[in-house]
Amino acid sequence: xxxxxxxxxxxSPTLAFDKQAKELQQKGHPVxxxxxxxxxxxxxxxxxxxxxxxxxxxxxxxxxxxxxxxLREKIAGKFLKENKINYSAxxxxxxxxxxxxxxxxxxxxLDENDEVLIPTPTWSTYVxxxxxxxxxxxxxxxxxxxxxxxxxxxxxxxxxxxxxxLNSPSNPTGAMIEQDELIKIAQLAIDKGIYIISDEIYEKxxxxxxxxxxxxxxxxIRKLTITINGFSKSYxxxxxxxxxxxxxxxxxxxxxxxxSQTTSNTSSIxxxxxxxxxxxxxxxxxxxxxxFSKRRSFVIHELEKTRLAFTExxxxxxxxxxxxxxxxxxCNTLLQEQFVAxxxxxxxxxxxxxxxxxxxxxxxxxxxxxRIKQFITHY
Ligand code: PLP
Numbered sequence: 001x002x003x004x005x006x007x008x009x010x011x012s013p014t015l016a017f018d019k020q021a022k023e024l025q026q027k028g029h030p031v032x033x034x035x036x037x038x039x040x041x042x043x044x045x046x047x048x049x050x051x052x053x054x055x056x057x058x059x060x061x062x063x064x065x066x067x068x069x070x071l072r073e074k075i076a077g078k079f080l081k082e083n084k085i086n087y088s089a090x091x092x093x094x095x096x097x098x099x100x101x102x103x104x105x106x107x108x109x110l111d112e113n114d115e116v117l118i119p120t121p122t123w124s125t126y127v128x129x130x131x132x133x134x135x136x137x138x139x140x141x142x143x144x145x146x147x148x149x150x151x152x153x154x155x156x157x158x159x160x161x162x163x164x165x166l167n168s169p170s171n172p173t174g175a176m177i178e179q180d181e182l183i184k185i186a187q188l189a190i191d192k193g194i195y196i197i198s199d200e201i202y203e204k205x206x207x208x209x210x211x212x213x214x215x216x217x218x219x220x221i222r223k224l225t226i227t228i229n230g231f232s233k234s235y236x237x238x239x240x241x242x243x244x245x246x247x248x249x250x251x252x253x254x255x256x257x258x259x260s261q262t263t264s265n266t267s268s269i270x271x272x273x274x275x276x277x278x279x280x281x282x283x284x285x286x287x288x289x290x291x292f293s294k295r296r297s298f299v300i301h302e303l304e305k306t307r308l309a310f311t312e313x314x315x316x317x318x319x320x321x322x323x324x325x326x327x328x329x330x331c332n333t334l335l336q337e338q339f340v341a342x343x344x345x346x347x348x349x350x351x352x353x354x355x356x357x358x359x360x361x362x363x364x365x366x367x368x369x370x371r372i373k374q375f376i377t378h379y
Contacts, residue, residue, distance in 0.1 A: 067094025174313025
């Protein structure tokens with residue numbers, strides 16, 4: 001018999017939909033896959049070169065569990081310059097994608113019956129990881145345009161609330177938290193001694209408002225916050241599996257200790273590549289961002305011609321769009337009839353919507369939207 005923990009786990013619904021799309025593709029159907037949350041660009045060449053160089057130099061051994069010092073120093077420099085948070089290298093841990101750091105953070109902070117406030121729509125991983133830590137995810141439903149306010153959290157607070165999860169810009173909505181609300185959320189957390197886990201993986205992909213890190217607001221909130229980030233989205237490095245967390249020394253050391261008994265360090269070669277990502281030219285990033293921006297404008301333009309209701313995303317590379325009917329059925333039928341794969345809102349604890357990623361080529365988006373338009377004329 002499998003453990004209770006694993007029996008209670010729901011596997012990633014996005015990956016499940018992606019699998020269905022791939023199966024149809026293998027059968028020869030012309031599938032347009034708009035499910036996945038990864039840039040369609042390959043990793044910039046200078047980053048790949050740094051990995052090759054590390055291999056040639058024999059950097060093929062275990063590293064410190066928390067990551068090589070030059071990388072943690074560069075991450076500390078990045079936090080200071082871009083996020084205005086002062087972390088020392090020992091307040092940073094590098095791991096196997098930000099997913100692992102999130103997992104570690106929940107594991108080291110949560111006990112049975114502790115509660116974590118998770119605003120929805122949300123990425124399902126948070127919910128499942130909280131359950132894996134034997135704690136309780138408390139969903140905080142948001143209304144369109146899905147911008148979290150401190151007042152949304154208040155009715156869901158309890159003496160058991162241990163963590164508030166923030167994800168701005170958000171997967172799946174692209175919504176961002178306004179700075180005045182971030183200040184109020186920080187004050188609420190300070191007053192009640194609640195930890196914040198702030199997943200800032202989409203910080204560089206914003207289309208107007210600048211991203212603000214909650215830990216930069218003041219020293220009191222810095223002491224309660226674990227800031228999660230990684231190289232996957234901003235540097236097109238999803239396959240390399242390099243993420244990092246900054247936070248109070250005690251928590252970061254605990255996360256590193258946990259990692260020392262699970263995966264140990266993430267790939268040594270990848271860590272050297274990550275150093276090059278931070279120190280080398282940032283031009284490829286700008287190019288990717290411009291391309292995403294063009295696609296976003298294109299999708300807005302095309303969606304406006306339909307009767308589908310949506311809010312323009314402020315960040316990340318997703319649209320979260322209302323479905324005219326039951327979202328699961330709608331998405332399934334769209335896949336079966338038009339071979340366009342998108343993810344139903346059920347996967348983000350918010351039925352009645354679907355998530356469409358625009359981290360896909362312009363041709364795919366053009367064709368995908370053409371088919372969606374065709375589909376809604378007769379569905
Ligand atoms: N956080 C959010 C909000 C995401 O959408 C994703 C990936 O889809 C991740 C974290 C995981 O990224 P990583 O590749 O760093 O594990």
